[in-house]
Amino acid sequence: MQNRKAPGSRRMDRGARLALVLWMGMAACLAQAAPLKFRSANFKYVVDGKPIREVLRDFGASQGMVVAVAPEVEGSVVGKFDLTPRQFIDLLALSYGFVYYYNGAVLHVSASQGMHSTLVQLSYARVRQLRETLERMNVSEPRFPIVYDEIANTALVVGPQEYVDVIREISIQLEKRTRTGGRSVTRIFPLRYTRAADRPGTDGEVQPGIASLLQELYNKGGQGNSGAGASLLRSERSLSDRVAPALGSAQQESPVDTGSLALRRTFNIQPKPATAATTGGAPAGSGAGTSGFAPTAPAPLAGASEQEEREDESLPVILPDADGNNIVVRDLPERMPAYEALIASLDTQPRMIEIAVQIIDIDDSALREVGVDWNLSSRHLLGGSASSIATKATEGGLLTAIIGNSGQALLTRIAALEQQGQARISSQPRVATLNNIAAVMSSEKTFYVKVPGYQSSSLYNVSAGLDMKVTPTATREADGYRIRLEVRIDDGQVSTTETVDSLPTVSRSQIGTQAFVRQDESLLLAGHTVERTEERNSGVPLLQDLPVVGAAFRQKSVSRNRTERLFLVTPRVLD
Template sequence: MKVFLKLLILALVLAPLASRAATTDKVETKVYLAQDESAKRVIEKMLSMFGKRLVADSIPSSPVSGRFEVKTVDDVMAYFESAYQINWFQNGLNVYTYRSGNWRTKRIYVGGDRSNDDWKELLTSAGLYYKEFPFVFHMDSKELIVSGPASYLSLIEDSFEQDRPDPSEIAKHGTQLMVFPLKHASVEDRQTNLRGTMVTTPGALSVLLNLLGLPNQQMANSPEAKKPGMNVERSPYSLSPGEGLMMGERIGALPVSPSSGVKKKADDDPEKAEFVSVTADPRTNSILIRDAKSKHDYYKNLIDQLDRQVAMIEVEAMMVEVDQKGLNELGLEFGLLSDRFAYDFPGSGVGRPSLIAAGATSIVDPMRFMARLKALSADENAKVLARPTIVTQDNVSAYIDLSQTLYIQVSGERVADVIPITAGSLLQVTPRVVIDEQEERIFLRIEIQDGSLTENTQGINMPRVQNTSLSTQAVIQREKAILIGGYNRESTEVNDYKVPLLGDIPYIGKAFTSTEKRTQTVARLFLITPRLIDRPIHDSESTRKAVKELQMSFKLKGDNLEGTPSLKLDSTIPR
């Protein structure tokens, strides 16, 4: 009984819905009576009964009379389709008519990289896809090739056509091979291997490629090239610049220069693809570019700005060890001592007050310091460990590495290897000329890594590495030097003494020999002296004009003139 009541209630609910659906499915027949009216007007009137509008290309104007009974738009067009030999298609509220003579095939620029299936889906979503009107997308020209009546082509153009991009410089003027020889700058990168770490200083080609935004081909192809900031594999025990305060990692982050041409899509737009080739000829130190002819002056001005003559600077680095007595004399004379500062350095010298202020630096006269140092050396209170000299360009780093490497054999169960342990003095100096109010000064960025190998006191059969890193920068006047110090080191000397002849007798010779081991605390100082040896020529119009006027003022006018003023000019200044 309960089931019967449920079925009865469900039937009562669905009955109105079923009757409504039957009413909806029933299509009303529409009737139109035409009396000597044009075919176009009859079609317009009948389509208006369905809320449609006629867009006709060509319909005959002959009069039409009769009774027309229609239920759909298809019924309306069926009366005239065969009688007047017209075709039609419907888009939205509009009904378009056309004749077979109006069929066209047109290329419409649409851009993008869509496939034919993507375009079919897009046209279907826009209500513009008809099986009768074929189309195909041309990937290379970014064009949609469509066949159909002119009215349909107009719909496609209004919906999807885009403005064609401006023709590229290459299309306008053609390509040109351009060669730009460099006079002063190096086209190749400078790569320096510092204790297993490759430090790269970019050349003119790398700077140009980075400035133009061109990709680096060698970085991807060369197995030896490293990614930016990546260090080359090295021993975990070696003392490299990257472990101290050296600039190796910062300079190493710069990209490696390529040695072959690269392709570039201008402005990262695939529609404006241009082939730009930039490479270098190390043999002639030239940059080679293939690009549009109109860009020749642009590249020339850019490369001329990069290819500038820079000053040459000589850097002398002196490493000195001074004992306490000599340090007292140097400190009183050059201001290295400080009554207010004292620091105990760790190690065997703990508890002994340091006579150098922590991190003490001073700008000194190198000639005066050398004279005092010679006097101390004569008394054996000071010793010059090294005095290398190197020449570098303005704002280009120079490296001096005085190190020793000890190879230790490491063996396992089935493997054996030799591990290098490197220690010593590594100096990096980057000088830069600073011109301020007609006064030339030299900016120095100095980074020092000083290490040594000592015997391990913990009973392990491996040497102990003692390492100290210093980093500073300063601006000094010409003919001055910067003195860097601030830490003590233990210096050990072993001297063997023996009686001549008797000390060489086997077995009993030991009775006539003696060994003296002397340990003293010394201070290590670094004297960095930059010298400007070659300045860039001021090649300007005003300079050449001033030189010419001076030469004319001091020009001799006779062969027998005496006491005539003379002026010696630098012959390197261009006239």
């Protein structure tokens, strides 16, 4: 009877000696760390054309273990073997391109192209706990190393389906134990310098407090409390985006619920048809042949009850205590140190900044005597001193200038013109504010207009005057403070000479600009022209009141005065 050798047996004859030599180099480290234990120290076996599935079952029977062989593992074995059990099983794996995994009860054998991959994302436990648990249970297999990411709190598992399932189940149980053992706690974080609750701003807008900032940071889209937070979702997606290209093209992912259990990112790797590249002598568990894997869409992991998921979706809860200026946080205990560090970094003492403003009215004809050439945009010397001026024309005819020495040289010139009646300082408000908080200076006049109605009359108020808002933002640099100024000026005047339906008119002008100045520098704003018209009646007493001839004894004169209004803004950081 003629014996025929299967293709697998011929490959066995050619590569057995070389495979055995390659295996001996790594046998020492594998034999110590692997959980697989054998009954005998030596295994002798003679076979001639027997299917590989039956050979593996014979090997399992001799070692007292159950062997489950996948249908994809095929071939015939021919040879005479006198090796240790570890050497025998590894030699077959190298020659026939399969991988094996022993879970303590069953030795699972599957084709190398049937490797699977799972990316485990932990929400409650840490990857350090997962690593320690796997080592303590003697589950981790050095032939299938697990890649841990401490920052994203993830673990990438690649190996046979049975090995991946065991790691996945342990991760679920670890998450459940950590979650039930560390239920949510409530802590109060007192604030010293910043505000916990939102507050109305000077311009009617709401200034967000620390509580709103934390809610925006940790909750989905800043709207309500929607679970573990957008930061965990972003880290989960970023790591998976890095892993997916290495595994293959994944299908389009459906939206992920941030409140569900965070062991979501699981890739079920399906084998492609075997090729020569994936079957030709790939080492067992070496990862060769995994380049043909194609991950499908991630499937959510089970393990969290519906009640637990609903409870987790309510975390974190962040509320402000306006009366005590505290932040109240309810979340898991392991997340509290992150809240404490973030709140401490936000609750810092702000700098105090003094804003001094000089409002100067100067005759248009005397403007050039101030010493500022508004037509130029270079730097100039003011009065021959070391004070420098940089000017710039902005939109709407507004002129700005940066003046050194706190504008003292300019104020000296204004004082000289004031003695000549060509200039005057109409107001000098001064106010201190916090860094990045608007300082408001307002001076207005209000009169009431009676408007008759059908059955009654109503009074409507009309206000006009100066309303100025300055927002400073100071940053420390190597050569001193650099201050950003946001200036908004609303200047209105009530005209007594121009009326509409016997009512006075109100003229308004607005100025808005931003600039950077250093300590001991001033921002000079110009381009706001004010025209005043004055009427004077003079005459001879008694005679000017006579009828007909009285006009010869009285005189009416109209004078028009055009002045330029300057705003000199000087910030100073109060250390």
